[in-house]
Amino acid sequence: MEILIFLLVSYILLSISLMKVFEKAGEAGWKGLVPGLNFVVWARLIGRKPAYAALLLVPIVNIFIYAGMCVDLVRSFGKYRFWHSALAVIYAPVMFFWLGWSKEEKYLEPILPAERAYFQKIQKAREENKARLLAKLERNNPYRKGPIREWVEAIVFAVFAAAFIRLFLIEAYTIPTSSMEDSLLVGDFLFVSKAHYGIRTPQTVLMVPLLHNRIPGLDAESYIREPSLPYFRLPALESIDHNEPVVFNYPEGDSVYVFPERTWSIYDYRRGTISPRRAREIT
Template identity: 35%
Template sequence: MEISILTFIVLSLIYFIAAHVGLYKIFEKIGIEGWKALVPFYSTYIACKTIKKSWLWIITYYVPFLGFVVWMGIIVELMKLLGKTSFKEHFLGVVFAPIYLPYIGFKEDVKFIGYEEAAKYKKSTSREWTDAIVFAVVAATLIRGIYLEAFTIPTSSMEQKLLRGDFLFVNKLAYGARIPMTPIAVPFTHHSFPEWIPLVGGKKSFSEIISFPYTKLPEMGAIERNDCVVFNFPAGDTVALEAQDRVYDQLVRDMGRTQVWNKYTITYRPIDKRENYIKRCVGLPGDKIEIIDGVLKVNGETAYQDPGVQHRYIVHTKDYELSKKVLLDKKINYEFPVQEYMNPETGAINVVDFWRSKDKTIYNLTMTEEARKKLQQFPNVVNIEQIIDKQDSTTYADLSIFPNSNLYNWTVDNFGPLTIPKKGTTVELNEKTFPIYKVLITRYELNDLQVKDGKIFINGEETTSYTFKMNYYWMMGDNRNNSLDSRYWGFVPEDHIVGKAVFVWMSYSPHPEEGGFFSRIRWDRLFTKVH
């Protein structure tokens, strides 16, 4: 059930007004004039003074969302002064404040017991732990949901800027914190329980009984070109649970919808529960992007390329082979070793190892320009040639490449030109543009789109154009030939943006050949800023 923001505000006002009616009577029981509980700001000051808490409590009370933690503390401390000390009573006072606070406020046998008597109450060890855990979970959930969240880099798609095994923090306030759209969820989970938990492992860990439309707090700044941005995977709305590393739409193209639904368990995920991705924003709303022989162009100009950007090369050698240790030392990604392909009859994913030839004289490597220059100096290296995925009008279109249509024979290295949608701008709809904007119009902006007798109808009305309701972005990985990014699934809507990657706090190599635990910690990357 989706609740509008206006409805949420009204319900919140009812909650706090009813709760403060209870506080009015509680203040009177303690010996404070009841009207003081109804005066904004002043009531917070009086409450904190009454429970003998510092100005830090008052300041934190007015920090969005974190203030709820202080509100919990104020209620609990005031209830202690009335002799209400059990966990059950505190739970009722916080969760059902509009009902329970007036109840004890108007109940005549509930009286102020005095500070000395209240101080005599000592919690048991189990109660101390319970209160501490509840407080920590609530505070951490609020911080994680609104302010700062930790992420792990699982793939090499952003190498060499971000490496597999990097642990980083993402600032959710940077572009305006998005209010949780699906707020009822098990703490510290994203969309599913960890696989190792008995009975519920891998199962959904959230409920859609209550949901909110896209709303965000005021932004600290806008997304800038080349920012490292975390966002919810746009094509992750529908997922095959047994093949979550595969894009559902591509599965359907490869196998057919009927076979996919017969073979896999299919589920839908709301926006904020889709997988988190991190890529570099290379295109802003209104930008025109194009890739020519692996070179990214933005608005007709060659785009800035971070020194960590990697491309794929064929390396020819002689005399002796290149060892994996040498490649690691030179920051050359030898983990582009396999190519996956699907057996159309069984749906099985088969893997072919092709990072080097059998005679160990030809290598397929991914590396930065700096690494390429270093490798070129090796005495056994004969030649290094960049692999470019050319457009070929004589072959069928690659349907894994956006816009996933036979009308466009684009590749990862030769793509576009394409203009990124901008809020308020209008685009013409015709046979050529329809594949580009179909998903945007229906899946992201929730319109009914139909084609009848060659005519386009949006929400039942015939049209030849469409005006965008949101801004969109173009995201690409720095590891250009080993990144599932916008070249495959298109635009990223603004309501999918999570935040900005700010710094790496820990980095641990996934390569066992680098040594033991401490040897695999990348000490030079600890607490480094993400650019």
């Protein structure tokens, strides 16, 4: 509940900030207060197609799309320093509030087309062997990335790629029980394809990448349960044959621990994903 309240308050602050940002960019301020429309306008202000905002509906992917849109919006205001981008990603409502309400800050232009045009000038000067012009363009390049930003972007891309692969394609598992001891032993590691029998789409709209159910060190889940998406599975690449090993959700039944906030299975308990406080109560 605390997370939902935090997200709701943050969204309200973000909408109010976008209202002023849109006004500076020549858009109607009320568009910043309309859910969905505000992200469409936001995408257009940074030089993306309006349909780009639809990617915000895809779990895991939306985290990185949102972060990229935050960075591109502050850069559209001429803010190219690393701390500008970092603050926008960490908590965009604060950064956007400053951009929108400060009289000194002005919206310049959609950053992505401007950046592409500048690099086309550099490429043209390089192809025409205009050394002096090339040196001038590279020296005055406002879009040049520093080493810190390059490392951060590389790490973010690596996390995104790993999260996407883990969520939709392949995930590592350990054998939890002795039911397959003739071929697999308890504790064995294996990689499991998530695509062969149909990719199951996420049922949460927001989760922390690369974590399984709980956040280490915190007595909190790594995803929000509400609002939730309906169960859906994409078409399978092949059907399940007899005697093929499969990974499935632990069957619920007698081995279930029921608490007011949720129900935990024995599988959750064995994997250590159950709340530490509840685990102590069980033991």
